[in-house]
Amino acid sequence: MVKYLGLHETIDLHELLTFKNLCLTKSTTMSPLAQDPELKAILENDVTTGQQHIEQLQQFLTNREAQQ
Incomplete structure (x- = not known):
């Protein structure tokens, strides 16, 4: 199995991370x-x-090699 995220998956994760950061900033x-x-x-x-x-999304982006 491929151990890396596809380009579209990485972009989607970045979009989710940006949205969650915005929500966190507003709530804070x-x-x-x-x-x-x-x-x-x-x-x-x-x-x-x-x-x-946000921590979970960051783990997806930083620990791509550990994923199967």
Whole structure:
């Protein structure tokens, strides 16, 4: 099996990574401005999960040789 990502797969991952970074930036910026406790909790949860998603996407891009 091929151990490398195809060009289109790499580009798709970069697009997803860019989108997730934008979402993380927006949630991080808006969280301190939120006055509603429920909204603040949602934004903080989004920051946490967004960071995890970004780390996973980065692993796909950096650990391509380990994939089968």
